Amino acid sequence: METSHTLQLLTTLFLIFAAAKIAAEIFERFKQPAVAGEILAGIVIGPAVLNWVQPSDITTALAEIGVILLMFAVGLETNPRSILAVGKTATSVAVIGVIIPFILCAGAIWLCPPLLGQPVPAIEAIFVGATAVATSVGITARVLADLNVLSHKASRIILAAAVIDDILALLILAMVSSLAQTGGINWLRLGFTVLTALGFMAVVIFAGQRVVQKVGPKLQKMRMRDPLFLCAITLCFGLAWVSEYIGIAAIIGAFLAGMVLADLSDQSHLLHKTESAVNLMLPFFLVNIGMQVHLDSLAHPGTIAAALLITVLAVLGKYLGGYLAARKQPGRIPAQVGMGMVPRGEVGIVAAQLGLALGAINQRIFAVVLFMAVATTLIAPPFLRRLFAGETDAATDETPLLRVE
Amino acid sequence: METSHTLQLLTTLFLIFAAAKIAAEIFERFKQPAVAGEILAGIVIGPAVLNWVQPSDITTALAEIGVILLMFAVGLETNPRSILAVGKTATSVAVIGVIIPFILCAGAIWLCPPLLGQPVPAIEAIFVGATAVATSVGITARVLADLNVLSHKASRIILAAAVIDDILALLILAMVSSLAQTGGINWLRLGFTVLTALGFMAVVIFAGQRVVQKVGPKLQKMRMRDPLFLCAITLCFGLAWVSEYIGIAAIIGAFLAGMVLADLSDQSHLLHKTESAVNLMLPFFLVNIGMQVHLDSLAHPGTIAAALLITVLAVLGKYLGGYLAARKQPGRIPAQVGMGMVPRGEVGIVAAQLGLALGAINQRIFAVVLFMAVATTLIAPPFLRRLFAGETDAATDETPLLRVE
Numbered sequence: 020m021e022t023s024h025t026l027q028l029l030t031t032l033f034l035i036f037a038a039a040k041i042a043a044e045i046f047e048r049f050k051q052p053a054v055a056g057e058i059l060a061g062i063v064i065g066p067a068v069l070n071w072v073q074p075s076d077i078t079t080a081l082a083e084i085g086v087i088l089l090m091f092a093v094g095l096e097t098n099p100r101s102i103l104a105v106g107k108t109a110t111s112v113a114v115i116g117v118i119i120p121f122i123l124c125a126g127a128i129w130l131c132p133p134l135l136g137q138p139v140p141a142i143e144a145i146f147v148g149a150t151a152v153a154t155s156v157g158i159t160a161r162v163l164a165d166l167n168v169l170s171h172k173a174s175r176i177i178l179a180a181a182v183i184d185d186i187l188a189l190l191i192l193a194m195v196s197s198l199a200q201t202g203g204i205n206w207l208r209l210g211f212t213v214l215t216a217l218g219f220m221a222v223v224i225f226a227g228q229r230v231v232q233k234v235g236p237k238l239q240k241m242r243m244r245d246p247l248f249l250c251a252i253t254l255c256f257g258l259a260w261v262s263e264y265i266g267i268a269a270i271i272g273a274f275l276a277g278m279v280l281a282d283l284s285d286q287s288h289l290l291h292k293t294e295s296a297v298n299l300m301l302p303f304f305l306v307n308i309g310m311q312v313h314l315d316s317l318a319h320p321g322t323i324a325a326a327l328l329i330t331v332l333a334v335l336g337k338y339l340g341g342y343l344a345a346r347k348q349p350g351r352i353p354a355q356v357g358m359g360m361v362p363r364g365e366v367g368i369v370a371a372q373l374g375l376a377l378g379a380i381n382q383r384i385f386a387v388v389l390f391m392a393v394a395t396t397l398i399a400p401p402f403l404r405r406l407f408a409g410e411t412d413a414a415t416d417e418t419p420l421l422r423v424e
Numbered sequence: 425m426e427t428s429h430t431l432q433l434l435t436t437l438f439l440i441f442a443a444a445k446i447a448a449e450i451f452e453r454f455k456q457p458a459v460a461g462e463i464l465a466g467i468v469i470g471p472a473v474l475n476w477v478q479p480s481d482i483t484t485a486l487a488e489i490g491v492i493l494l495m496f497a498v499g500l501e502t503n504p505r506s507i508l509a510v511g512k513t514a515t516s517v518a519v520i521g522v523i524i525p526f527i528l529c530a531g532a533i534w535l536c537p538p539l540l541g542q543p544v545p546a547i548e549a550i551f552v553g554a555t556a557v558a559t560s561v562g563i564t565a566r567v568l569a570d571l572n573v574l575s576h577k578a579s580r581i582i583l584a585a586a587v588i589d590d591i592l593a594l595l596i597l598a599m600v601s602s603l604a605q606t607g608g609i610n611w612l613r614l615g616f617t618v619l620t621a622l623g624f625m626a627v628v629i630f631a632g633q634r635v636v637q638k639v640g641p642k643l644q645k646m647r648m649r650d651p652l653f654l655c656a657i658t659l660c661f662g663l664a665w666v667s668e669y670i671g672i673a674a675i676i677g678a679f680l681a682g683m684v685l686a687d688l689s690d691q692s693h694l695l696h697k698t699e700s701a702v703n704l705m706l707p708f709f710l711v712n713i714g715m716q717v718h719l720d721s722l723a724h725p726g727t728i729a730a731a732l733l734i735t736v737l738a739v740l741g742k743y744l745g746g747y748l749a750a751r752k753q754p755g756r757i758p759a760q761v762g763m764g765m766v767p768r769g770e771v772g773i774v775a776a777q778l779g780l781a782l783g784a785i786n787q788r789i790f791a792v793v794l795f796m797a798v799a800t801t802l803i804a805p806p807f808l809r810r811l812f813a814g815e816t817d818a819a820t821d822e823t824p825l826l827r828v829e
Contacts, residue, residue, distance in 0.1 A: 028485050029665040029674055037658050040648060047647035077485045080433050165649065242452035243445060244570065245703050252704060253442050260434040269434055292700040298650050299657060299701045 039302035052400035061309020085304035094277020109179035111344040120336030124151040153188030155364025156181035177359035199379035227279035316386035326390035361399040367392030444707035457805035466714020490709035495675040499682020514584035516749040525741030529556035558593030560769025561586035582764035604784035632684035721791035731795035766804040772797030
């Protein structure tokens with residue numbers, strides 16, 4: 020009726036959804052991960068190739084809802100105790116996995132100005148390092164769920180490490196942004212953010228579970244339609260909002276909301292309903308990552324070389340960090356953990372956009388970082404699939420994502 | 425991470441969802457329809473009262489997705505034969521229900537300039553008539569589904585009439601817009617739109633079902649996750665897009681997509697998954713209607729009087745039209761049909777926005793029409809509830825919307 024606006028929205032919805040599902044089907048047939056296919060679908064229909072759909076406020080919002088629901092569903096399958104049990108290993112995976120890629124990527128940008136045809140200021144190198152630290156837990160979580168290995172020890176280490184790593188990345192980003200804006204770091208404010216984040220997580224995990232155990236069974240007495248699912252979604256949006264408000268990422272709040280509900284007796288009922296919502300919204304998240312790519316900003320050969328170099332270092336840095344920190348774990352766990360931390364995805368993209376907005380990095384470095392963020396999300400899934408081969412159960416439509424015990 | 429944008433989105437998501445669910449719960453406790461509660465929640469948190477959330481491109485997009493999914497779910501429960509069986513009655517309900525409110529509302533605006541303190545040009549009166557003709561099938565469908573009476577004959581007449589009525593309303597709107605823009609009507613183009621719309625519906629209903637019966641069972645062999653649900657959603661977005669493209673509303677395409685799948689053996693499985701998606705997205709549609717209201721544009725007593733007058737005429741006109749056209753039906757059916765056609769909701773709002781954009785109506789008339797559109801969606805549900813009382817089955821969370829046989 021109000022033609023142009025609605026029609027444009029519908030074109031976007033249909034093209035993104037159809038392209039994502041066609042790509043997912045093709046990739047699965049060739050035994051490749053659907054996640055990589057859906058990101059590639061975004062590159063193909065987005066500005067990089069066909070330019071049928073462009074990223075907009077609306078695609079970004081749908082993407083955000085998609086990843087929030089995904090992390091909520093992953094949280095629903097994650098028992099808090101199972102996460103606390105791997106806390107020590109996960110913390111070192113996160114810390115070492117932040118330090119190594121930061122040094123490698125910042126160092127490379129700083130030491131290799133010839134590739135970019137211009138000297139690179141220290142702040143720019145530091146910003147690139149910062150964009151290289153945050154794992155995109157969304158991508159890995161989806162691959163692990165698709166492989167039905169969310170209950171494995173390696174998966175639990177990855178999930179816990181990715182949450183800690185996200186918080187570390189946000190702190191580093193806050194430091195670097197403040198450095199770029201004012202030339203200094205407000206340690207007091209930073210310390211306050213750390214304390215707020217830790218306090219929030221502790222309150223949610225320890226108090227939240229008790230409240231849920233008491234309130235949960237009473238929800239079914241409510242009169243509204245489907246009270247359990249709709250109250251759960253309200254909690255998910257609510258904690259995502261609080262997380263973002265106090266300076267940690269929305270997806271952490273969504274993950275915590277899920278985790279708090281993981282012990283509920285109706286958990287499987289809830290998980291089934293959430294999965295439909297995830298399946299509906301997640302394609303927008305994956306396709307939106309691919310749509311960020313602009314091939315023309317990589318046209319300069321030096322830029323391509325720099326992008327490849329940074330990508331290799333970003334992969335190696337995370338892989339080594341994870342591998343070293345988890346080296347005492349048996350079997351393939353060190354390699355699984357290392358590879359599981361590799362995808363940067365939307366977190367790296369958001370950090371790069373912030374750097375560009377602050378004037379801390381230029382367009383060319385932005386293209387380099389964007390390339391790295393998308394490439395790492397495409398590289399990791401096939402390796403993860405191989406590393407978990409033989410450990411996976413046959414996933415059928417009726418089996419929900421596995422439960423973490 | 426990219427603070428302001430994401431935080432604003434999360435605030436919007438959380439406030440809309442929480443307000444809608446709190447209102448739904450309160451209304452259900454007082455035996456009032458949840459739909460009315462959720463629209464009122466939008467008035468309360470929107471610009472009219474608290475101004476915590478404002479309508480934006482994003483809320484509009486989420487609202488659109490919500491109503492598309494709702495109409496898809498309603499279609500899933502609607503057997504095409506059951507609709508064709510009531511075709512004759514439904515057509516006269518639609519036609520008479522378009523003529524009477526058009527004449528009443530356009531006539532009132534034209535004859536009562538004193539209320540608005542200025543003479544009203546004929547085109548403005550005609551536009552008001554046009555905004556008064558289109559039933560918001562979304563609101564009625566949700567109320568009928570909540571009451572578990574979608575299978576009743578009255579419900580089938582209402583659904584079929586609302587689809588026809590939507591097409592008539594779009595044709596009238598196209599005529600009126602062209603009249604406002606060029607002073608004349610392009611009959612050739614209008615005839616082309618009518619033929620395209622009828623052809624599209626015929627092809628989808630007759631050919632679509634056969635294709636689905638053949639292709640449907642093969643979908644489960646696909647490798648992607650949850651192939652049936654995701655292919656169904658792709659079909660839904662696809663037909664919604666085509667409908668909008670050829671000039672009929674997106675929700676008609678979504679409804680047809682659902683109807684084509686209604687005979688599938690996995691229909692109940694599909695309906696369950698779709699319901700979760702509807703429950704997630706529909707609050708955005710209902711709250712968004714309420715958020716359109718600005719009380720200050722009604723501040724002039726003449727405007728309020730005109731708004732009340734137009735609302736009364738809009739209600740009476742639709743009720744009488746439906747009642748007269750269905751008068752040969754037994755029992756309470758004529759009254760149920762009449763009341764079921766009353767809500768105007770988003771269709772009236774969109775028509776009014778178009779009129780404002782074209783300069784065909786002024787701000788004051790816009791406020792009048794907006795009031796009418798929202799008021800009719802609030803008035804109808806409690807009456808519908810009463811009119812269907814005693815004919816409803818107990819709805820539980822686990823019972824899907826009833827099947828139309």
